[in-house]
Amino acid sequence: MRHVLITLTSLALIGGACSAQARELAANDRYVCSWGAGTAARAQELKLSGVSLYAARQKIQVYKFSKGWMRMMALGITEQTYDSPSRIKPEALRKSFYDDCLRYKLARR
Known part of the structure; x- marks a missing residue:
């Protein structure tokens, strides 16, 4: 009985850990990544x-900008893009x- 309880508890913990890792990203995370990718592509153009x-x-x-943090983030992304020696196309950089x-x-996560 004791072994069965330990086994079931272990399986429940493993199942909880797997479901936590498999979660999808929040919509806000996808938005930030998409916005940053667009900013980098424009800077590359x-x-x-x-x-x-300058x-x-x-x-x-x-x-x-619609949000307060966007201006500083856009400036940072632009400076990093200009500092990079990369000459790839803007669409490839966006992806x-x-x-x-x-x-x-x-x-x-």
């Missing part, structure tokens, strides 16, 4: 077209950024 980092920063300063962001969000 500007970089490849020859726009200076001009790109000025464009961001003028833009109206890579989005996939990496989702992977990061899942790893944090």
